[in-house]
Amino acid sequence: MILPIIAYGDPVLRKVGTKIDKEYSELATLIANMKETMYNASGVGLAAPQIGLAIRLFIIDASPFAEDEDLDDEDRATLKTFNRVFINAKIIKEEGEEWTFNEGCLSIPDVREDVSRQPKITIEYQDEDFKTHTEVLEGLAARVFQHEYDHIEGILFTDKLSTLKKRLLKKRLENISKGKINADYRMNFPNLKKGK
Numbered sequence: 001m002i003l004p005i006i007a008y009g010d011p012v013l014r015k016v017g018t019k020i021d022k023e024y025s026e027l028a029t030l031i032a033n034m035k036e037t038m039y040n041a042s043g044v045g046l047a048a049p050q051i052g053l054a055i056r057l058f059i060i061d062a063s064p065f066a067e068d069e070d071l072d073d074e075d076r077a078t079l080k081t082f083n084r085v086f087i088n089a090k091i092i093k094e095e096g097e098e099w100t101f102n103e104g105c106l107s108i109p110d111v112r113e114d115v116s117r118q119p120k121i122t123i124e125y126q127d128e129d130f131k132t133h134t135e136v137l138e139g140l141a142a143r144v145f146q147h148e149y150d151h152i153e154g155i156l157f158t159d160k161l162s163t164l165k166k167r168l169l170k171k172r173l174e175n176i177s178k179g180k181i182n183a184d185y186r187m188n189f190p191n192l193k194k195g196k
Contacts, residue, residue: 003037003051008108009177010190015054017152019088022130034059041185043106045144047151050107056088058148065140075139082141089125094118103157109183115160117146
């Protein structure tokens with residue numbers, strides 16, 4: 001089932017997600033719905049807060065980036081198969097000199113900005129069978145993970161921008177929260193005036 005994506009301005013996007021366990025109700029259905037929602041919106045990641053649930057769950061399918069000619073072969077090979085469910089994820093270590101990449105977010109349609117992040121991370125997470133994994137991610141895979149991880153920490157990519165950039169975006173972000181945007185997927189807008 002395709003779920004509406006929660007737009008910028010909704011308090012759920014600012015909540016730190018709570019941990020879940022294998023008793024979490026209808027988890028397999030939730031994950032399937034999140035995948036369908038993400039693919040419908042042409043996204044490469046989707047976190048539970050973006051569908052209104054403040055829990056530590058997100059999904060990633062970075063395979064669309066595998067077509068990017070600007071990336072090296074190793075990066076493209078990694079991204080081609082980088083399709084996972086992350087439950088109760090945590091970043092253990094971030095390393096390397098920050099690099100900038102243009103990011104966007106399904107909760108903030110039509111806004112893309114350069115964001116700096118560290119290129120190498122060590123992570124721990126559980127998969128949908130609640131097996132624990134520790135892994136090192138680099139490059140774009142690390143970036144996509146960091147972006148989705150921020151969601152379960154109540155952080156949006158716009159928080160990482162300079163004060164000036166934030167000021168310049170303020171009106172656009174307000175308009176998104178009011179539904180004054182054309183997204184080609186279903187959205188819930190926190191400040192949409194009813195009956196207008």
